[in-house]
Amino acid sequence: MELSDLEKIRFEKIQKMRSAGIEPYPTRSEVTQTIAEAIKAFEKAEAAGSGEVISTTIGGRLRASRLMGKLAFAHIEDGSGRIQLFLRVNELGEEAMLRFKDHFDLGDYIQTSGDVVRTRTGEISLQVRDFKMLAKAITPLPAAKDEMVDGVLVRHATLADPETRYRQRYADLAVNEEVRRVFRTRAAIVKAMRDFLDDHDFIEVETPILQPIYGGAAAKPFVTHHNQLKQDLYLRISFELYLKRLTVGGFDRVYEIGRDFRNEGVSFKHNPEFTQLEFYWAYADYLKVMELTEQMIAAVCDKVLGTRKVVFDGKEIDFNPPWQRVDLRQGLIDACGIDINQYPTAETLSSAMLAKGMKFKPDGARGKLIDHLLGEYLEPSFIQPTFLYDYPRDISPLAKNKPGDPATVERFEGFAGGMELCNAFTELNDPFEQEERFLEMGREYKADDEERHPMDEDYLRAMSYGMPPQGGFGMGIDRLCMLLTDRRTIREVLLFPHLRERDEE
RNA sequence: GGGCGCGUAGCUCAAUGGUAGAGCAGCGGCCUUUUAAGCCGUUGGUUAAGGGUUCGAGCCCCUUCGCGCUCACCA
Structure with missing residues (x-):
């Protein structure tokens, strides 16, 4: 030394x-x-x-x-x-x-x-x-x-230098009382969420982090290797497929709080590993999940802050139910004048976007274009808690169709403070349709697109035993913590955020 | 990955291209209820690293490293 x-x-x-x-x-x-x-x-x-x-x-x-x-x-x-x-x-x-x-x-x-x-x-x-x-x-x-x-x-x-604060969090905590307060609040948020779900008869489970097939989200995975088994494994990008296997096994209400890993860019709202809550609720659908979400966030606010009105980035956000609800198609018509129903293919949609002078990366998948639109024109405007609902089928391979509308699925995302907070849908439980969706992903996404959802035969087998109808839900805990502690970067709510390695001699 | 910005003492920050400074911390001294940061004195620097321009570089130029903001990317 x-x-x-x-x-x-x-x-x-x-x-x-x-x-x-x-x-x-x-x-x-x-x-x-x-x-x-x-x-x-x-x-x-x-x-x-x-x-x-x-x-x-x-x-x-x-x-x-x-x-x-x-x-x-x-x-x-x-x-x-x-x-x-x-x-x-x-x-x-x-x-x-x-x-x-x-x-x-x-x-x-x-x-x-x-x-x-x-x-x-x-x-x-x-x-x-x-x-x-x-x-x-x-x-x-x-x-x-x-x-x-x-x-x-x-x-x-x-100590104020962010780099030193994050690299030597122990010193930051020792010296900055309000940093300690943020992490105490974070612990209280997670506990309040557990209490809420336990009180609603959900049981907490733990599923594999090392997975032979990743899935449940569109993200690039980290790859690792088991030496003795001579097997490549992925660090999970979501818990979804394992939790839904458990509903097949008869656990009607399950949840997991844990770490997801996504091999993508870091930003003020992205860290390579982040904490996620997911729950699956048999006999429910996305409408019931919306209501439960509103109640859960309100309960967390009550317990942790004693108020449902929080200030984030200088703006007051009111988590009192009900949240604003916006239909995705109508929201996009209002925000940028594009009716996605008029453009059923990636080609037609992208020419409509080009005609509006929009800048974007051309992509084979129509859903990705729509995702770009909502990220650009809707997400930043959702300061107050908002459910954006009814998503295009091709970016939602695990969600169930909206009855009478084959291009749309029963899915919503929740936003607050201009950030995506959660994602939920009525879960697809038809094994034949699920297989077809996996195959669609294979056709519509480029072969080298690592976000393409891989086929998971075992998941299909589980579903073929009979999977109860259900609503599923996922939420980024870190982002909720940002909102409830008024921190504008995810690094402020992660004890040890990922930083580039530094030669220290 | 692109653009912009930043990196000076343990910490927070100064310093027209012309002797690298202050406050606090540290060290020494004074002081029996302090809290204006008690009072007085004093040490401390490879100016992120490396190269270049110049009589002379913390400052100008180039390279590298790291961080921040932003764009791209991102269910």
Whole structure:
């Protein structure tokens, strides 16, 4: 480990401590309470007016210190909060005061015992009787100074460079309280979603991440290899085909929350791996799924934020049901003047688009053109929660036809904040039709199009045993977290977002 | 992948082509209820890396690396 000048000074302190018989990384701590518990106990005793003395041993990271000779103030912080330490030489003795000054640096984990008191300025503090190093920090935290003033966090300079923040998330979290808050909120969102689905009699399952045939979405997969089996495997791009196999097995309501992997471009809303929720609900259809979606998001908002109105990117988004509903065909007519029903082939549609002067990549698949249109003309305008419904059949090989309309399937996507949030449909459960759809994909997509949905014989076999009619649903959890924590890039809601590898010598 | 921008001390940031600086952190000193960041002093640099132009480059040019924004891509 190469040490900087600042780190060498701290390393010398370690040697100084060891030669004084003090272990800088002791095996055990004697902490009995969190900081929040100690403060709460004190406030309770104070309110009761009993004069009860609250003695405690707490631990935490040293975040600020102001040494003033015979008197010192410091702040320590643990996962529950932060408290001021108050040290006086006539309480501790000269030797201990000197030890505190000589051994401790900002960032060190320490434990300290004493009575909780209020100082003359009214701040709840621990009057320190004893202290001990728990873990010496060698590298200084990338925050110059950080303290509580009148209950408000004052930051004089802190880690702000996004690259360092993402590459060294541990330092970012250690120093930036609001970053910790984002990830606590994220955890609460996932828990609220689980609670909602559990309460609605869904059971949570886990399906393979390593798959011999990928599917369930249109995306390029990552490929890996099993050495002993001499078999190439794909990292899943969705859970769909496995979850629907489970409905064949009789699990009428299943869901999975987990990681998907897509070998595509990264952007403010795309990471190579991302967290997805999918559920499948037998005897339901896409209309019922829309309603459940509205209820679920509202329930998550209630539980996590206490409000259904959130501010994202300066705009208020209201998640109160019902969401706005827009028919895809009509939406496109209104937004760009193209009626997709008048252009049944990729050729006719693309010439209509060219006639409008639109710029796009020509493609053999009509569905991809429509997808381009909705991404360009509809998605950015859906700030308020919106269901866009009734999609073209050829980009939805797993969705069931709309009765009486062979070119359209019962599918919707949910949008909010100008982003796609979820995707759902009435699931196709006719094995012959499903086989035909797979074959269609093979014909209409170019052979080298990696997003072409591959044929999955085992999935067809499962379906041939009888698959209940059902509604299915998938949602990007990361994007929901962006919306509910007002973060404009997915990297801010991923603990360790993917960054390009860097030579660090 | 294309375009634009950025990269200076541990952190946050300055510096017309002309001596690389400030605040905080660090180090030293003063100080028994501080909190305006207590007061005073002081150390610290391969200016992302490499090359070029120039008497002289943090600054201009080229290459590379990384990050950001944006376009393309993206169910």
